[in-house]
Amino acid sequence: MAVKHRVSRRSRSRSVGISDVAAAAGVSTASVSRFMHDPMRVSPKLRDRVEAAIKELNYIPHRAGRALASRQSLIVGAIVPTLENAIFSRQVMTFQQNLRDAGYTLLLATSEYDPELEFRQARVMLEHGVDALMLVGQKRGSEFYEMLERASIPFITTWIYSKNSIHPCCGFSHETAMKRVVDYVVELGHRNIGVVTGFANVNDRVAARLKGIRKALKEHGLELMRDKIAYSEYTFDAGGEALARLLEKGERPTAIVCGNDILAAGVLTEARKRNIKVPEELSVMGFGDLDIAAQLDPPLSTVRTPKAEIGEAAATYLLNSLAGRKTESRIEVDIKFCWRDSFGRASKK
Amino acid sequence: MAVKHRVSRRSRSRSVGISDVAAAAGVSTASVSRFMHDPMRVSPKLRDRVEAAIKELNYIPHRAGRALASRQSLIVGAIVPTLENAIFSRQVMTFQQNLRDAGYTLLLATSEYDPELEFRQARVMLEHGVDALMLVGQKRGSEFYEMLERASIPFITTWIYSKNSIHPCCGFSHETAMKRVVDYVVELGHRNIGVVTGFANVNDRVAARLKGIRKALKEHGLELMRDKIAYSEYTFDAGGEALARLLEKGERPTAIVCGNDILAAGVLTEARKRNIKVPEELSVMGFGDLDIAAQLDPPLSTVRTPKAEIGEAAATYLLNSLAGRKTESRIEVDIKFCWRDSFGRASKK
DNA sequence: TATAGTTGTGTAAACGCTTACACGGTAAAC
DNA sequence: GTTTACCGTGTAAGCGTTTACACAACTATA
Known part of the structure; x- marks a missing residue:
């Protein structure tokens, strides 16, 4: 006959959750969840009530819960050596924009050209449950790739290309x-x-x-x-x-x-x-x-070098993989030689 | 007499969780959790067993679970207009480095100088449960600040300073x-x-x-x-x-x-x-x-302008706030005038 | 009118953690 | 020898979602 009564055990205030919305709207949490994902899947009546409740409560869904239940975080990671070099900041920016347009968010880290640091950061990203990962270059220890293998998430190495690359890559030779x-x-x-x-x-x-x-x-x-x-x-x-x-x-x-x-x-x-x-x-x-x-x-x-193109192609590859679409995993991008005034014929002595 | 038997209901394979480690080590999940946070809090015997189990199973803790239970994500967000401008990429890089050293990870988005986009991105960050947020500038609608208020997370506006700023800020006039x-x-x-x-x-x-x-x-x-x-x-x-x-x-x-x-x-x-x-x-x-x-x-x-300093000061402020330390919320940084050859006296006509 | 779909909804278990609480065992204090 | 304190550990509830399954209420078909 133990009456379960909810006691606030934490100092931190509980935030508005899906169950609060459900209660306010007089429906089940399942329906609220369905509404969130596709409003058309619920009846108009229910739709209105839920919509009102959400607005009323200023409900913001919590993705950690979703991540746990649905096993996807909607987060994609990227590790680049630095942002001080414009080639990488450009790449990252484009990458992020493309992810965002597909509903993903970017978790970003820099490795400072330090393999050990890169490894640690990659691990943290896996802990955060990133759905995919973008890297720069291919030179890293096998334990790195094994870790990715075990996590079984799509990843891509950038600024590198070889037609028989073992790993997915996007760049040029x-x-x-x-x-x-x-x-x-x-x-x-x-x-x-x-x-x-x-x-x-x-x-x-x-x-x-x-x-x-x-x-x-x-x-x-x-x-x-x-x-x-x-x-x-x-x-x-x-x-x-x-x-x-x-x-x-x-x-x-x-x-x-x-x-x-x-x-x-x-x-x-x-x-x-x-x-x-x-x-x-x-x-x-x-x-x-x-x-x-x-x-x-x-x-x-x-x-x-096509910095933006690399960022975009990397995003596209990863998004395709996540969506289960087949795509080329070795992407070669074009480079162009720009001969300007700083270079001329050899001076004759 | 319903025998509960665990059925894999999902196609996605279950990953190694804390309970697997606990089982392998013959201890409770609570102990594993304690070990993860501070190995010295458990007895040496248990420590060894857990350590072995973790290695054995290649256990990688899942932060979504932790976030849910502990109500902190260890993620900090940043929204900057663009990464194409080196002042922002420099700032973000330093910001990220400082976060990382404190155990946080950076969720990054760009607003492309679009207020509406910035708002949407901020919302997504709150959904992801960021523990704190860095922004650029202060000009935004009140609903933005109200949203932050409701989320009750620390935030800071950068590249801006005024000694009677309403919001925490870090920059110069x-x-x-x-x-x-x-x-x-x-x-x-x-x-x-x-x-x-x-x-x-x-x-x-x-x-x-x-x-x-x-x-x-x-x-x-x-x-x-x-x-x-x-x-x-x-x-x-x-x-x-x-x-x-x-x-x-x-x-x-x-x-x-x-x-x-x-x-x-x-x-x-x-x-x-x-x-x-x-x-x-x-x-x-x-x-x-x-x-x-x-x-x-x-x-x-x-x-x-001290780009790196702004990134660092912003990180420090947010980390202090998260740690419950009191800090100055209006931070002025120094600028320096560099008079080089491109500027001289006015030519007399 | 009986039957088979279809559609919309609710129930409840699960996701992987943390943590309040309980409990047994040992050490320190009386 | 008892009492008190502490330490290490386990139990189990809860964090906020999703989703398989069940089920009721319709609609279309025979």
Whole structure:
């Protein structure tokens, strides 16, 4: 004969729940739930009553409850190295917009190029029950992919493409891109080429670009000497310093190929400081095509990468997977070579 | 005599839950829960068994369950207008890092400067049960703030500051900042000043800056004529076009004050295109101090805003509130005026 | 008129956690 | 040797949803 009486056991105030709405409208919670998902599934009479009750109570459904019961959170995760690089912030923005239009919300984390941190963040995302996950690059330990496997959620790796990639991917071949750049650079008469790049050990895209450079040079009977490579952080100043280091050693290159536009801009500034004429004495090539590239003086030659397209394609792939639609899991996007004034023929000595 | 037997009613496979771990370790779910939160609260023997079971089963706790039971999601939301503007991406990045270090995860949305969209996104965030929320600016309908009030979660508005702000805020006074800029501009001899700015109707910061400009001019007996203002989208090209419009009308200004660095960069490019010498014939002032400002030619004068600091302070405020610590809810950050080569004395005719 | 669908609704179990409360066992205090 | 306190653990209710199932009230069909 135990009379169950509800005691507020917590200090925190109970919020308005579906059962309150149901009570107020004089219907069952099931009906309210059905109304929330598709108002047309309930009778007009009931519809009005529920609608009124919801308004009256300022009811806001709680998705944690839904997530638990329906086993989907309507949250999608993304982990990118940083938002300071515009290529990623652009990608994330587009990604988010596409998710939102499909009713999903974005859970975002940055890895700061730290694999361990990336792993921890991915775990947290799984704890939050993300329905899908977007990542950057593919280089990570097997335990990472095993974890994703166990969670059995769709995921995609971005800024990377290979037609026989094991994992879903969306991007382009950095190796091929850079090879084509260097092919053309050599064609323009450059033989002494310097490289300013990010650190290859933490980043598979950097490594792939270097590989492309080496490959192109080799085909032309050239070689990339160790002292022609300057590794650098992704900042303007570091880019400038990298050029400085390159200039200290041996004969001055006639062309500098950079890992991204930030570095290239730094190189440009440093060259100006040193009164080295670009492109007459030194040609400079960027990578990525940030919006600023065309605003620099001289306008920077670079490789245009479709940041927004990658974000959108990644979202589309994941949404398709979630909806059970079959889609291509290896998506190649187009890049475009933008030859602007910062790059010219090799100066004849 | 109804024997309850568990039937898998769903196609989706049940994931490993706390009760599985409890069963495997031969303890109660309560103990597992206690272990998860503070391993030292359970005996060593139990600790080992639970630990083993967790590893064995690859148990990943499900935060939706926790959120429901404990009434906190460990998620914090942020809504910014866009990530394309580096000031916001920088802010968001720092915000996220600080949250992460405190065990929270970031739910991110963009409003695209659309109040209605911002409202919808905020609602979704509340549905997701965010524990706190970061916003940009203060201009929004009362129903927005009422909704937050009802949810009774801490929130903060950023990029805005006033010592008698109703809402918690973190930023600086755009009005004062711009007034000081223009005070100095006038001091440098400029009388004919053009303004290139974003659209004021959607954005309280833009409006405040314009107010500051007007105030400064008025104090010096000057007035901002309508045909000296060019409204523009936040892109390089639009900034250039805005300058073009300004130049079409009346006497050419000796100085252009811009609402942000993107616009200023566009102005710089357009001036170069037109062979207008900066700063000899035309001085240009930006706002915000993006990293690129110093890389432009000539280096852009601008107002340095502490993007990262705002993100961090916002996170700190919210985390303090969540922890029940008292903190200042109106946070003013410092700005700095960077006078570089793009700005000089007014040319004497 | 009897039968088979169809439609709309309610009931109640489940989702994976947390936590108030109860309880037994050991240690400390008397 | 009793009393008191504390500590570690288990029990079970509850957090706010969804959804399988049952069932009643219709409508269409034979």
